[in-house]
Amino acid sequence: MSAPIVQLSNVVKEYPLGHVTVTALDGVSLDIDAGDFITIAGPSGSGKTTILNMIGCVDVPTRGEVVVDGQPTRTLSDRALTSLRLHKLGFIFQSFNLIPVLSVAQNVEFPLLLQGHIGAAERKKRVAEMVEKVGLTPQSGQRPSELSGGQRQRVAIARALVTRPRIVMADEPTANLDSVTGQNIIELMRHLNETEQTTFIFSTHDPKVMAHAKRIVRIKDGKVEDDGRGNASNNQAAA
Amino acid sequence: MNPYEWRLIARLSLHNLLNHRVKSLIIGVIILMGSFLVVVGTAMLDSIESSMSRSIISSLAGHLQVYSNKGKDELAIFGGMMMAAEDIGKMPDFKQVKQTLSADPNVKAIIPMGIDFATIFSGNEIDDVLEDMRKAAKINDQAALTDLRRKLMQLVSMMRQEFTQQLKITSNIKKYTDGLKELDVVSAPEFWKDFETNPLPVLDHFDSKIAGLAADGVLYYFRYVGTDLAAFQENFDRLKIVRGEMVPKGKRGFLFNNKILEDYVKNKVARDLDWIHRKIIEDQKPHNDSEVRTRIRQNMRQFRKVTFQLTPANAEKLEAELDNILKETPRAPVTDPKDDFSKNFAPLDPNSRESRLNRKLQDFLWVDSGNIARRYEFFYKVVAPMIKLYPFNAGDTITLRGLTKSGYMKAVNVKVYGVFEFEGLGKSDLAGGHSLMDIMTFRDLYGFLTDDKKKELAEIKSETGIKEVNQDNAEAELFGSAATPIEKAAESDGTFDEFAGLQLTGQKEFQDALMARSFDQEAVDNGVALNAAIILKDPGKLRETQMRLEETAKAAKLDLKVVDWQKASGIVGQFVVLVRVVLFIAIFIIFAVALVIINNSMVMATMERVMEIGTMRAIGAQSRLVLTLFLSETLLLATISGGLGAFLGAGFISWLGRQGIPAVTDILVFLFSGPKLFPEWGVQNLVIAFAMILMISLISTFYPALIATRIRPAVAMSPKE
Ligand SMILES: Nc1ncnc2c1ncn2[C@@H]1O[C@H](COP(=O)(O)OP(=O)(O)OP(=O)(O)O)[C@@H](O)[C@H]1O
Ligand SMILES: [Mg+2]
Numbered sequence: 001m002s003a004p005i006v007q008l009s010n011v012v013k014e015y016p017l018g019h020v021t022v023t024a025l026d027g028v029s030l031d032i033d034a035g036d037f038i039t040i041a042g043p044s045g046s047g048k049t050t051i052l053n054m055i056g057c058v059d060v061p062t063r064g065e066v067v068v069d070g071q072p073t074r075t076l077s078d079r080a081l082t083s084l085r086l087h088k089l090g091f092i093f094q095s096f097n098l099i100p101v102l103s104v105a106q107n108v109e110f111p112l113l114l115q116g117h118i119g120a121a122e123r124k125k126r127v128a129e130m131v132e133k134v135g136l137t138p139q140s141g142q143r144p145s146e147l148s149g150g151q152r153q154r155v156a157i158a159r160a161l162v163t164r165p166r167i168v169m170a171d172e173p174t175a176n177l178d179s180v181t182g183q184n185i186i187e188l189m190r191h192l193n194e195t196e197q198t199t200f201i202f203s204t205h206d207p208k209v210m211a212h213a214k215r216i217v218r219i220k221d222g223k224v225e226d227d228g229r230g231n232a233s234n235n236q237a238a239a
Numbered sequence: 240m241n242p243y244e245w246r247l248i249a250r251l252s253l254h255n256l257l258n259h260r261v262k263s264l265i266i267g268v269i270i271l272m273g274s275f276l277v278v279v280g281t282a283m284l285d286s287i288e289s290s291m292s293r294s295i296i297s298s299l300a301g302h303l304q305v306y307s308n309k310g311k312d313e314l315a316i317f318g319g320m321m322m323a324a325e326d327i328g329k330m331p332d333f334k335q336v337k338q339t340l341s342a343d344p345n346v347k348a349i350i351p352m353g354i355d356f357a358t359i360f361s362g363n364e365i366d367d368v369l370e371d372m373r374k375a376a377k378i379n380d381q382a383a384l385t386d387l388r389r390k391l392m393q394l395v396s397m398m399r400q401e402f403t404q405q406l407k408i409t410s411n412i413k414k415y416t417d418g419l420k421e422l423d424v425v426s427a428p429e430f431w432k433d434f435e436t437n438p439l440p441v442l443d444h445f446d447s448k449i450a451g452l453a454a455d456g457v458l459y460y461f462r463y464v465g466t467d468l469a470a471f472q473e474n475f476d477r478l479k480i481v482r483g484e485m486v487p488k489g490k491r492g493f494l495f496n497n498k499i500l501e502d503y504v505k506n507k508v509a510r511d512l513d514w515i516h517r518k519i520i521e522d523q524k525p526h527n528d529s530e531v532r533t534r535i536r537q538n539m540r541q542f543r544k545v546t547f548q549l550t551p552a553n554a555e556k557l558e559a560e561l562d563n564i565l566k567e568t569p570r571a572p573v574t575d576p577k578d579d580f581s582k583n584f585a586p587l588d589p590n591s592r593e594s595r596l597n598r599k600l601q602d603f604l605w606v607d608s609g610n611i612a613r614r615y616e617f618f619y620k621v622v623a624p625m626i627k628l629y630p631f632n633a634g635d636t637i638t639l640r641g642l643t644k645s646g647y648m649k650a651v652n653v654k655v656y657g658v659f660e661f662e663g664l665g666k667s668d669l670a671g672g673h674s675l676m677d678i679m680t681f682r683d684l685y686g687f688l689t690d691d692k693k694k695e696l697a698e699i700k701s702e703t704g705i706k707e708v709n710q711d712n713a714e715a716e717l718f719g720s721a722a723t724p725i726e727k728a729a730e731s732d733g734t735f736d737e738f739a740g741l742q743l744t745g746q747k748e749f750q751d752a753l754m755a756r757s758f759d760q761e762a763v764d765n766g767v768a769l770n771a772a773i774i775l776k777d778p779g780k781l782r783e784t785q786m787r788l789e790e791t792a793k794a795a796k797l798d799l800k801v802v803d804w805q806k807a808s809g810i811v812g813q814f815v816v817l818v819r820v821v822l823f824i825a826i827f828i829i830f831a832v833a834l835v836i837i838n839n840s841m842v843m844a845t846m847e848r849v850m851e852i853g854t855m856r857a858i859g860a861q862s863r864l865v866l867t868l869f870l871s872e873t874l875l876l877a878t879i880s881g882g883l884g885a886f887l888g889a890g891f892i893s894w895l896g897r898q899g900i901p902a903v904t905d906i907l908v909f910l911f912s913g914p915k916l917f918p919e920w921g922v923q924n925l926v927i928a929f930a931m932i933l934m935i936s937l938i939s940t941f942y943p944a945l946i947a948t949r950i951r952p953a954v955a956m957s958p959k960e
Contacts, residue, residue, distance in 0.1 A: 049956055058857050058952040079861060085952070086859025097854040097955055101254035114859045116241035159858070171956050 003070065004031035005166060005199055006055050011064035013050050013222075024050040026222035027064070032201060034166070037193045038228070039213035040203040047222040048203035049171050055201060056089055056169040057081045069166050086114055090160030092170035092189075092202075096152040098144040098159075105131060105140040108158045115163060130158040134188065150181035154188065161192060170202035174209050186212045244864055252872040262844050266873075267880035269833045270932055274881040276829065277928040278888030278920060280822045286892075286918035287910050288815045294912035295812060296804050298477040298661035299464065299673065301350065301772030302781055303788065304807035305340065306330065308800040314770055315809025316354065317672075329687070330799070333768040339795045340773065345784045347776045348474050351768030353465040353681040354673070357641040361504075361630035363453045364394055364547050369445055376438045384438065386550040388431075391445070393551070395422055398453060418452045425449060457630075461499055463639075463674045465681020467763045468492070474774045478675075483633025483657025486677060489757040493639075493653045494675040495631060497660040506628050508545050508604070509618065511538040516615045519608050526607040527578050535606060539583045542600045546593075548626040554596055557625060561599040564617045568610035580605050633657045636754070639676075641684045651684045653677075654754055662913075678768065679758055687767035773801075814910065830931065834939045841873070841943035852947055853954035862948040869944035873936040881932035885925050892920040 013025040024047045032038055032055075040048045053059040054066050057073055060081075066073045069088050073081065085091075090111075098107050108127045112118050118126070131140045134154035136147075144152055153173060160168050170189070174182030186209050193200045202213075210216055215228040240248075256263045296302055299316050306314050310328025330336050333351045340349055368391050375383040399422050406415045424430060425445065434441050469488045472478055486492030501513070511534055518524045518531050526535065549557060573579045584601055588594040606614050631637055633655055640650045653676060775784055785801050792799035805812035845852075852865055899915035902908040910916075 053953050053956055056857070056956070058956060082856065082859055082861050082952075085857065091854075091857050091955070093854065093955060095850075097850060099251070099851060099854070101251070101258045106250065110247070110855075111858050113243040113247040114864075116243045118243075 005034040005036075005069055006030070006032040006201070007065075007067040008051075008054065009065050009067075011051075011054055011061045011066060013047075013054065013059070014062045024222055025054070025061070028054075028219070028222070028224055029064075030217060030224060030227060032199065034199050035193070035197055037190060037200045037212070037214040038202075038217060039210050039215070040201065040217050040219060041205070041210055042203075042219040042225070044205070046219050048219065050222075051219065052169050052171050052201065052203055055167070056091060057085050086111060087163070088166045090163065090165040090168040090198075092153070092156045092160050092168060092173045094172040094175045096144070096149070096156050096176070098152055098155055100144055103141050103143055104136055104147070104155050107144065107155055108162050110159060111163045126162055127158075130162045133161075133192070134158045148181075149177050150184060153177060153181075153185050157185070157188060157192070161196060161198065164196070165198065167199045167201060170200065172203055172205070174204065174206060179206075179208065182206065182209060240864065240867065244867075248864065248868050248871050251868055252875045255872055256876055259844060262840050263876055265840055266837050267876055269836055270877050270936070271880040271884035271887075273826075273829055273833055273935070274884035274928040274932050275888040275891070276884075277826055277931055278885045278924045279891055280826060281927050282888070282892045282920035282924040283916075283918050284815065284819055284822060285921065285924065286916060287818070290912040290916060291815060291910060292804065294477060294661065295808050296778075297475055299475065299772070300804040300807050300812075301474070302775040302778050302804055303773040303785055303801055304770055304804065305336065305349075305773060305788070305792070305799050305801050306770035308798050314800075314802065314807050316770075316807055317809045317811040327769055330768050330771070330797075333766060333771065334764040335795075336768075336771060336792075336797060336799065337764055339791060339797060340788055343784065343788055343791060345775050345777055345780055346773055346788070348470060348774040350470045350474055350772045350774070351467055351678055351763070352771060353678060353685055353767070353769045355463065355465075355641060355681075355685060355769075356460060357463055357639045357684060359459045359461070359631070359637050359639060361457050361459065363450065365391070365445065365450045365453045367548075367627060367630075368394065369442055369450065372438065372442055376442070381435070384435075386552050388434070390550045392426070394453070394547070395426060395449070397547075398422060399426070421448050421452065459504060461496075461674060462672050463676055463681075465676050465678045465684070468494075468675065468677050471675070474772075477661040478659055479662050480657045480659050483655070486656045489759060491653055491677050491680050491754050491756075491758075492656040493637065493677075493680070494656060495658045496672065496674045497658050499672060499674065500629050500631070500658060504629060504631070506544060506626060507541055508538060509623065509628055511541070512604075512606075512615060512618055515606060516611055519611050526611070527575060532578065535604070536580050536583055539580055539601045539604045542585075542597060542604060545600060545622060545626055546597060549596075550625075553625040554592070557622065558592070558596045558599060560617075560621050561596075561603055564614065564621075565599065565602055568613045568617075570605065570607045571609050578607075631655055639680070639684055649684050649686060651680055652751075652754065653680050678763055678766070682766055685767075770807075818910075826931070830935050834935055837873075837935070837939035838942060841869075841940055842946065845869075845943045845947050848947075849950055849954055852950045853952055856950065856952035857955040865950070866944050866948050869947050870937065870940055873940040874933075877932045877936040881928065885928045888928070889920045889925065892918050892924075 008028050008030040011025050011028045012023070015022045015024055028047075028051060030051075040051055042048050050059075054061050055068065057066070057068060057076075060073070068084065071084065071088075073084070076084065091097075099110065102110070105127050108130055109123055112123045112126065128137070128140075131137050134157055136151060136154055136158070139147060139151060144155065147155070153176075156173075160170075168189075173189070174185055177185060189200055189202070190212050192198060202209075204210055216226070217224060217228050218226040295317075304314055304316070307328030307330055311326040314327045330351075337349045337351075340346055368387055372384060372387045372391070375387060399419065402415045402419050402422065406412065406419075409415060425448075430444075431441065468486050472485060480494070481497050483494075486494060502510070505513075515526075515531060515534050515538065518528070518534075519526060524531050526532065546554070583605075585594070585597050587598045603614060603617075635655045636652050637655055638650050638652050640648060642648060659675065773788070775781060781803060785803060788801045789799075792801065805816075855865065856862070896917045896919055899917050900911070901915055902911040902913070907916075908914065
């Protein structure tokens, strides 16, 4: 098997909170393989979002190293991290986080414009394809406010995948959806995981959602309780 | 940033502007008003400044003024803080100044000037009648002489009445008994027996014995500019002769300022009627406005200023005409006792023609809003031709008195050729105050004569047969033994008084001979000037020319100062600077307020968009994109609303430019350089507005944009906390 696409080694994340320090992650080590469909599970406050922040390079660990697609991120500047996110990562948020003033197609086009090198024809094609894949072609001219929650999350999925990222991060993507819609969203993600060969890392509380995962990493109090391969965080060796 | 990112920014800014309507509207309206104000304000100021500069430059100042750097005071052509003449030193050799500075490629003309104060004495009623009689005698107009003789005797009889009255109350019994004796002499028929054949001895007798008994005349004190009148007329196109004619080239002569004549010198009844007419007709004041009411009452009481001047024939004619106009223009019935001026009527004696005329004239002068227009017209059509509206008229010879620079009194006779005004400045009190005369007369009056001139004067003296007499006596004889400081001319360096040592009897002939002489350009240039106006070929290069001329003067050791028109004009020229400062403070305050409001609403909007911005950052937008986005949103809004404001401002100015803004006060007349200002806008006004908008939007966006760039991408991950 090839090298893992994400490697966390002894990641510690501390948040200063007034006079005390909250330790959100307490020495997390974790390997994630390319093409996986993995969920981070754990009770509220256990550190799920914090792990995803570290992997998604939207925040940096206090200690420890995060390697994404072979790229150690510890020493990267904000610019380099931003560029890494743009080119290698896709994000799906719990509250969808679409740009309210842009249409469905424009939201999906957003990261392609940021990438800067993709011509209009190609952009148009990829946006259309992606919108088609999430089943929103009829709504592509509409504003997010005109869509239902599930539809909005589909737009977010399209936006996350349009750049063909190596990894897609999704922090509780179904938390704001009813369970049927949530199921549909997870199924769509799973489908895309299969067809696009994209690694999906998502967090959830919901056992029904968890059931779709190929691998489940359980964390508690900032520590890996079960890495889904039968190892606890403390005794797992670096690969 | 790549082109796609720009496209993204354009898309986002546009959409955001349209979607955050309240914010856009608030900021947009503020910027719109701000840029409207900047365009209108600066365009108005520019227009005022340019019209003011035009009238200052083309009335008296020229583009630059040059004067000695040795004087104590600064040149203030239109008057400084004090009403006294400034000591600006002198340029002893104007010719050298002219030759040196004319060499400059941008100098078109240099016009010498001498600005100072002088007095003119207007004679009393008797003097006036006697002068008219002399004129009539010269052409042997018997009819006029008879009429004027009756008028003269009327004045004598009035004086007799007054003296009799005075005797009862005065302590100076001798003065009035002697006076009455003199009046008896001229009232006797035998005094007049040779008058028809030989009127002059009679007139001389009146001159020497009676004229002095009458009430004093009036002394006028005013500012004049002595200059090369021909060059002045050529270069100052605001000069407009309203009556009479321009002083012929090479002649001594005087031109009265129309504003001074109208406001201070004209017959008082006419002046008050002008004032009442202006208030009621132009300012739309009712006749029972307290100020207007007072003036009407006052004018009724001074009817004698008209009747004194009427010949018996005219008095008869006027009475008949007054009957008609009083019938045609009745007053509205008086309702308010305050408007009842009937107690101002002089007592009426129905059998006395004089008394009847007085009553009718008073009745006529008791005007109201309804009849002022027609009575005003009547006054100028019927009454004015019968009286002397102005004590000085074109063709008169006046005696100017001034202090020479060494401090003693000088008197010079000069012929009045006409009355002028500076177009535009005509109505303004601030700048309408100068009369004009030739520079030779100025030099005489101010006491600067060259050796050549002295020699010429000596020649005239010998030709006219004037003998030198004791100098101190001559002064005393000429000016009375008044407390005028008398200096011996020989002792005062550079000054020469052609009157010192002249016999009184030769005086008139000498002055006549002097006035008849012509002088050439050489004489004009070759002498003293206090300052000189410089007209430039290209006024756009004023600053550099000013500097170059200063250098040139320095190199030629001329001890000169070169100042621009604005500085040279005195406080008047600084006015625009002051207004500009006030406007900029106002604009600054408005923009400071705008800055705070825009800044606040931007910060608020940024707070609302934290999630959105965090999301953009998370999915790969660099922080500089966020910064650019914020700036471009404000700039877009500012450009649109500021552009609209500037467009409206320019439109408003264009509209005003077609309508004209009426100058409702004298100060505005001056600022507007005329009765109306027709403002114009220029590209520079738009540029200023645009620059300010740019500055304001960048400053006010800076802080919110900074906050925005600091939003970390992680916030997108955690739903509202
Ligand atoms: N920005 C922050 N500042 C301070 N403490 C924080 C911050 N973010 C997270 N924490 C703390 O870190 C710990 C882990 O938080 P995290 O959000 O990762 O948990 P989670 O598993 O995602 O919880 P949930 O299921 O409620 O989303 C919590 O105790 C939380 O209070
Ligand atoms: Mg969480």
